[in-house]
Amino acid sequence: MLREHTTGPILVRGQGTAPDWGGRAEPPDVVVETNDLNGVLRHDPEDMTVAVRAGTRLDTLQEALAEYGQRISVDPARAVRGASIGGLVATADAGPLRQAFGSLRELVIGVAFVLADGTSVRSGGQVIKNVAGYDLSKLLHGSLGTLGILTEIVLRVHPLPKATTTIAVSCSAAEAVRAGRALVGAAIEPAALEWSDGTLYVRVEGTPAGTDDRARRVLDLVEAGSRLSESEARAAWDRMAAVALADPGDTVVRLGTLPSATAWLVDLVARLAERHGVDTTLTCSVGTGIHNARLRQAAPGRHAALLEDLRKGLAAGNGTAVVIRPDGLEADFPTRGQPPAGINVMRAIKKRFDPGGRLGTGRFAPWF
């Protein structure tokens, strides 16, 4: 169909939970909706793998896997809005569980996708351990629909932990980084370490006895910590997810730094928020150095000015910024800064996979 009937820009749309993630695409001639491209193709609980059509919602899949005591170990905030697995892979989205499990980059073991000329391609396979050929699923991860349209995704699953508990610790960002380091160094293996607005939340998962023991050890190692009830914990994690989710009119930027630079970033953002008069909230994964900054709706131009200053600061500190929701930015605001190293190879890859430049045109502008 793609090959024969159309020639202009093509956009892929899943559940529409991240329409302008990374960069606004050019108005398309063709929109490929993946809503009906959903369903589990194959679940092998004993092999710990599951294959799904790319339009499948993550939350639906998690429900189905839970019946087998399994899960995909990824918790992006927008799953609650029904985000599709294809969309999550294409945007390289993830959540606090990245502390223990990384992102979908680590969890996808095979993909099928369609190129702009209609060619169907498969990469990887059904088994977790596989080094045959090039791992094109890594190439598609984070590619924002600019190389191919994902149609099938094979993922590795993990056992659903039998117990989970959250400890809240009152502390500054700098103290949170130190505490996080101490907890990881003590081999407690926290599942998540998120700091926001004066509190570090430590999530521990495992067997009931083991989780209890580790929670106690966390409390021993930190000052001013308290174990939350189940409902308190749920509320806390939802509050932090709300920062990444945001509301219409907000701008959300995902930032990457060295974990040890978290406190520096928190200071920088606080100063810029004050300078530009923007109500800004930050959540920080203190163990992995990935953070979300939500800029609440403000007078025109304020978000852009803040972002420009932020970008300058990040360049000095070797950090990265991706605009995952651009509502408060003008349509022509350059969401991309300096191109990354290897940009020539990226352009070459784009040219070879999509010579007509049709897929997701504009997502990576002005780089290509």
Added chain:
Amino acid sequence: MRADVTRDFEAVLGPDGVITDPTQLRAYECDGLTGYRVVPGLVLLPRGKDEVVAAVRVCARHGIPFVARGAGTGLSGGALPCADGVVISLQRLRRIVHVDVENRRAVVEPGVTNLDITRAVARHNLYYAPDPSSQQVCTIGGNVAENSGGAHCLKYGFTVHHVLAATVVLPDGTLAELGGTSAQNEGYDLLGVVIGSEGTLGIVVEVVVNLLPKPESVRTLVADFDSVDRACRTVSAIVAAGIVPAAIEMMDALAIEAVEVAVSAGYRPTAAALIVELDGPRAEVETQFAQVVQICEAHGTSALRVATDDAERAAIWKGRKAAFAAVGRISPDYLVQDGVVPRTRLAETLARIAELGAAASLRVANVFHAGDGNLHPLVLYNEARGELERAEELSTRIAELCVELGGSLSGEHGIGSDKACSMPRQFGPDDIAAMRRLRTAFDPDGLSNPGKVLPTPRLCGERPGPYRPHPLEAAGVIERI
């Protein structure tokens, strides 16, 4: 090699950075896959990343193919030289550049051995997790090329999960830092595709690796079973209980026999020995280990041995990691194969391998990562009795069997030159064409380790199948040892 080209290399590397003497060149004619040998035109020994850049630029200028080489322990012929090209050895790039204890990462040169990384950071109670059995000798650069796993990859993943950034010399001689300081990188995941690309997309000259704290507790057991089938069902039960051990390994009777002859590690003769190791927070490990013991007993283990101290644990692993070399004690020659099947089909696969072995009148010892279905069948043969061809056919057949059963041609060792011709069994023409698009984007002139990973008509003939002499062999240019 043309004199002017040799001079150009000597100009940028110095005369002691270029090997021209034929006797010395032969030292680089093969890697761990010793049945295939090709003498390279030259061997280059750069001392640092700038010299690697300079060397690759000379290659690019003259259109000289190059093959990067670490320790040469690879088992798929990934470092097999090109007769008309150069080998670029990374053995002189072996500095540990920087250890960042706070952020738990280290910057290392590609020639550093896998285990030396752990040794360098051990005093901070840190270690580098991926642990291929050759880790004392193999280099991190090689690990990156193959996306190496090791026994503990069941819990800890592969090289790609532990590399944060890499500086690569692209085939046109430009230097690019892939990945970066932060875990969030914009654009395409070039680092993710370079890891595991077997030296075909450029040469890695610096690696930033992730370090982990040593686990609080480690518990290891060996459980004997009277059949592989029973042992496999035990593994299934462990997985079904929601336990993810750090490692689950299995050895069959022949492998155990070889191991005990070679290193006396305390294994008893039995049909299948299952090694299970758990690590992590003490309370978790204690709870789950007790469950594992119970599951082994419920599945009829004939003997169960729990390591009570580090020495016993070390002996168990010494035995397992020596298995490949050990079969050399019970057979004059052997081929190591590497394939993956879905874990639930392991017992079935081993039965089929036994049938295939019987049909070929060759013994096959089996060592495998029972947790993830990655098999290492060891095809035993006697070269002197003319059994090599039959052994190679059997080995290829086993690899292709794994694909038939829903698995993969390779779990760890890579495709290299050994399995390039089998790739069409696992991937369709459009899949392989897509891989070629990627490769050409990095290497339009086809200079970076050509002839590896993807099939070419020249190497494979019109169709993959039973063994055919390599064209260079038929021409008398290379020989089979």
